[in-house]
Amino acid sequence: MIGKLLNATIAAAAVLAMSQDAEAQSKKYVFALVPKNMNNPFFDQARDGCKKAERELKGAVECLYIGPGEHGGGEEQVQVVNDLIAKKVDGIAVSPSNAAAMGKALEGAKAAGIPVLTWDSDLLEKDKALRIAYVGTHxxxxxxxxxxxxxxxxxxxxxxxxxxxxxxxxxxxxxxxxxxxxxxxxxxxxxxxxxxxxxxxxxxxxxxxxxxxxxxxxxxxxxxxxxxxxxxxxxxxxxxxxxxxxxxxxxxxxxxxxxxxxxxxxxxxxxxxxxxxxxxxxxxxxxxxxxQRPAEMGYRTMLFLKDIKDGKPAPKDPTYTGLDVCTPETAGTCIGK
Incomplete structure (x- = not known):
């Protein structure tokens, strides 16, 4: 009788574990890509890269592209990030307008256990421990x-x-x-x-x-x-x-x-x-x-955040996405693919 109960307990535990694994695999992560402002063709390309990752990951992530309408001094961007922290998104990739102010905001993300990447622009040296890695241009x-x-x-x-x-x-x-x-x-x-x-x-x-x-x-x-x-x-x-x-x-x-x-x-x-x-x-x-290569920044930050949430190794810090140097003589061939 004891043996049967033990086997039943083990079986139930195995079913529960399998159920939890399936739930984890089916969970859609919400990752925020936060530009300095949304009225900018440079950041539009980062958004497109983010959405490309969303499509390729086939429902595993949602690219939430959100930021201030205009650049300003960074206050509105800080408020956007504070709201994302309050909503407990699964990860944040941000291009800080005001590095010092964003560092203070991201203390809340660290306390909440939300992984953060910076892209395009980084934090001040003293605040870099608040993000996992920088992804973007040198x-x-x-x-x-x-x-x-x-x-x-x-x-x-x-x-x-x-x-x-x-x-x-x-x-x-x-x-x-x-x-x-x-x-x-x-x-x-x-x-x-x-x-x-x-x-x-x-x-x-x-x-x-x-x-x-x-x-x-x-x-x-x-x-x-x-x-x-x-x-x-x-x-x-x-x-x-x-x-x-x-x-x-x-x-x-x-x-x-x-x-x-x-x-x-x-x-x-x-x-x-x-x-x-x-x-x-x-x-x-x-x-x-x-x-620069903004589409690659948006694309790679989504992949990296998913890896982090899945327990895989974090990206190299910094991860540089390369540069293209163009002159009138090389204009037809200088853009990297």
Whole structure:
């Protein structure tokens, strides 16, 4: 009798375990992909990569693409993340607008046991333990490559204006540091690097760097104003595609300087290589583009979060998604597949 009861207990336990395994396998994880803002073609590509992962995983995950409508200072993005933590989503992948503020918000995710990845932009060094890994561009290197393009065009240096996304955005500060360090020929202590005041012949003009806060009309106006104020400016380098993301407005300004772009008297090189930007490069309205792979960022963060939830090894920290360096001569072949 005891043997029969024992066997029945073991069998029941086995059925329960199998049921729990089946439930775990059938559970749909909800993973949030949080951009800096949702009014941005760069982040649209990250969303598309996220949705591609959702399709390929055939119902195992839901890609919840959610973020602020506009960039701003990061407060709205922090509120979005706080709401996601309160809703107990299964994982969060975020591109922080304000690295310091996002670090404070993600303390709540860590306390709630919600795995976090950063992508496109990372946290401050002191807060990196709050996320498992960074997935995206080596931001310092994007600045290095922008600077190298400018150096080829203007080997003796000259006056320069750098246009950035936001003063508190870690990724843009790292890119600015890469530009400044490469042009100066010396490594600075920390982002955003040491202002150029004649190093290797390069000097930043008064009023720069410019900060757009991802306000694209503002970025075009800034570009028009600075080129008007300094008609012999040697280099204009946006650390993101801001002015080019509204191509008609950008064309209106850049076409005034097309001859200078062509003859190399103005080194106009821009971050990102979205299709509309490549069209502008081919039209002679920039002299170089250094691109990221946002679709891959969105795609890989979803796969990585699922692996983490399934108990598989975490991704390498950092996981870099590569760069594409494009010039008018290589525009047809420079984008990585």
């Amino acid at each position: 931001n310092y290197e994007i600045g290095v490559n922008l600077a190298k393009l400018a150096q080829k065009i203007k080997p003796k240096g000259g006056t320069i204006c750098i246009q950035s996304g936001g003063a508190a955005a870690a990724n843009h500060n790292e890119r600015m540091q890469g530009i400044r360090d490469t042009l100066a020929g010396a490594k600075s202590a920390q982002a955003p690097g040491t202002r150029l005041t004649g190093q290797n012949g390069w000097s930043e003009v008064a009023g720069c760097p410019l900060y757009t806060n991802d306000d694209f009309p503002l970025s075009v106006q800034q570009m028009e104003d600075i080129l008007g104020k300094f008609p012999k400016l040697d280099a204009f380098i946006p650390t993101g595609g801001f002015p080019q993301f509204i191509p008609q407005a950008y064309k209106r300004v850049a076409e005034k300087y097309k001859a200078r772009i062509k003859d190399g008297s103005l080194a106009l090189v821009v971050a990102d290589t979205l299709p509309v930007q490549m069209d502008l490069l081919k039209a002679g309205l920039s002299k170089g583009q250094v691109g």
